[in-house]
Amino acid sequence: MKVTLPKELELKHRAEVIVLGGGPGGIGAAVAAAREGKDVLLVEHYGYLGGMASMGEVNPFMPNHLDGESLDKGIYTEWTDGISYYSGVTGNKRVIDPPSASLAAEDICLEAGVKLLFHHRLVSVETEGGKITGLVLHSKDGLSVVQADIYIDSTGDGDLAAMAGCPFEMGGESSDAVQPMTMCFKLRVDAEDLAYIAELCPENPAIRFAKTAEIFEQIQNAYLVAKADGRIECPRQNILMFPGTDYKTIHFNSSRVISKSAIDGDELSEAEIEGRRQVRQIFECLRRDVPIFKHSRIHSIATQIGVRESRRISGHNYMVRQDFIDAAKYDDGIIRVNYPIDIHSPTGGGTEITELPDGEWYEVPYGCLVPKGIDNLLIGCRAISVDHAVHSSMRVMPPVVSVGQAAGVAAAVALDKNITPAEVDGIELKKLLIKRGRNLV
Ligand SMILES: Cc1cc2nc3c(=O)[nH]c(=O)nc-3n(C[C@H](O)[C@H](O)[C@H](O)COP(=O)(O)OP(=O)(O)OC[C@H]3O[C@@H](n4cnc5c(N)ncnc54)[C@H](O)[C@@H]3O)c2cc1C
Structure with a gap:
């Protein structure tokens, strides 16, 4: 069957940074870039924010803590404060109430000046000379285009990076099976x-x-x-x-x-x-x-079945199970994680839980957020450049918000210096994240 699509589409929005996907990663990315003074458009398929925390009905935020302190102090803890305000749950702020999660996320995005575009889904990506030149979106009014200088893929599944042609991996250590989906x-x-x-x-x-x-x-x-x-x-x-x-x-x-x-x-x-x-x-x-x-x-x-794992976009750095076991640290480590390897069997019953020793954590270097193949793109969600085992640990929502926060600040640095995300100095980025309140010292 032959289909004729319109050749010319309306340019609907232009921004300095476009974040695609309004889940934990997208919230962190959009708020962080907007607070750096950038003009940010956040595009989301559903009519509200939160991703798995709202439409996926996932609960609770898994602990990523050291000595009782969250390792994700920053936009994540602001979000949980906001959730607790709406849900009335004050003791354990890791309990999630989906409507409260979306209201609190929208509050911090709007306060930061993020422009929100709901009910738009990515259809295709235009590229030229190793750069993204526009995203084709679909909504009630048909197809349209949005454009930015830098794009952040916060779709969880890495849809934007994959459609732009970035290489990716899927699956485990011995097969291409991924973790199962769950209807919460x-x-x-x-x-x-x-x-x-x-x-x-x-x-x-x-x-x-x-x-x-x-x-x-x-x-x-x-x-x-x-x-x-x-x-x-x-x-x-x-x-x-x-x-x-x-x-x-x-x-x-x-x-x-x-x-x-x-x-x-x-x-x-x-x-x-x-x-x-x-x-x-x-x-x-x-x-x-x-x-x-x-x-x-x-x-x-849940509005949508929960997806634990899909694409992992290949980046300038790559972390493997041994790095988790070694509790690897990096000069440009932009998130810290001590949540265990947590693999729900991709093929049947059973769950692997492998803990780090007490008091230990590992770090993710900035290069895991910088995809190969496209110059004006960052990954600000669970789809970063790590293997199946490391993904099973860093994918929980608190560190994913921090991945997004790092991607948002990196996008702003790249714009200020007129360089590509790959040229952003990860050590300087870490220092800036610390100045912005992230507990990475
Ligand atoms: C069943 C299940 C249980 C889990 N349990 C826990 C738990 O107890 N605690 C915990 O902390 N973590 C848990 N996790 C992990 C965690 O929920 C996810 O890893 C995390 O939400 C990933 O955040 P994200 O921003 O990368 O993606 P998501 O939360 O998936 O958000 C992605 C957003 O992008 C939007 N989007 C996607 N594609 C497009 C597109 N093409 N166009 C426009 N918008 C798009 C989506 O609508 C969504 O809002 C669980 C996950 C699952 C699936």
Whole structure:
């Protein structure tokens, strides 16, 4: 079939920096570049910000802490302060409430002067002489073009870099299989059933059920029996759950969709259906077999299936598992991570967790954010130049916000000095990030 697309498209917006994608990385990148005085346009496919923290219903922010202090002091901690203001959760600021996450992200972007363009999705990338010259977007009014001096890919999947022709990797140490996708959801427990918790824990009726060993065991047993009976078809080995914003809301990170590619439109669509099929099965099982869930109901479900891993864009530096094990440090280390290697099996049950020794962390050098092949592009999301194992550690949201923050400041430096991102001195960049409040000393 032959299709004729318009040859001339309207130039809709021009900015100094365009950030594509408004998830944790995009928020960090856009706010950081705008605070450096740059004219920034943030383009997002959905109608709100937050990425996986809002549309993916992911919860909580995983700990990336040393001695009780976040290693991501900066835009990440400003964001969690804002989330806590809206959600009312003051004790543990790592608990995420999706609407609060998107409101708080929009606040800090607007305060920084970022121009937001929602409901626009990348269709193709125009390049010339190793530079991006424009992005073709699609929205309700059809196709249009946006242009900038520097572009930051914060799509999580590296869509922009891949469409611009940058080389990338996908998959693990021995195959091209990536981590599974998961449809996150929350259940709301009925007050009547909470009386049951009160009976089990008379000293604290409001105790979070997940900490109650007996109920925890009931949940895991019910799941395994349902799997053995064929009532649940899910490769995950157990039920993974976390407290929600209040003691009646329980978050489930439990479905597991394997052997589907998040960068293939048909397979991504199939993954949505498979993820929700597993959600129904888990819900049915819990309601039937675990007393606390007898009158529970679906509280919320992700707008989009959660994608843990897809493309990793090849850059000027590259980190591998051994660098994690060695707790590698670099003069131009622009983020610090001590979250473990956390690989949900790409092919079935099981999860690898490999921790760093207590008190240790590794750093990611600036060159991992600078892609090969295109001169005016930076990666400000999980799709940086690291292997499958390092990706499984740095991909959690707190360090991804810090990756974005580093990309945003680097874009501003490149513009001020009229140089390419590859020419930005990573050691000077680190010093500037410290001046801007990042705890990298
Ligand atoms: C199921 C699951 C559970 C997880 N659990 C945790 C957890 O408990 N704690 C934790 O800290 N981390 C967790 N993570 C990891 C974390 O959520 C992600 O790695 C992180 O959100 C990545 O941030 P990002 O900005 O790179 O991408 P994303 O959060 O995916 O954001 C990308 C944004 O770009 C937009 N976008 C994408 N493509 C386009 C396009 N072509 N055009 C326009 N816009 C586009 C998207 O709509 C989205 O808003 C989990 C991830 C998954 C999938």
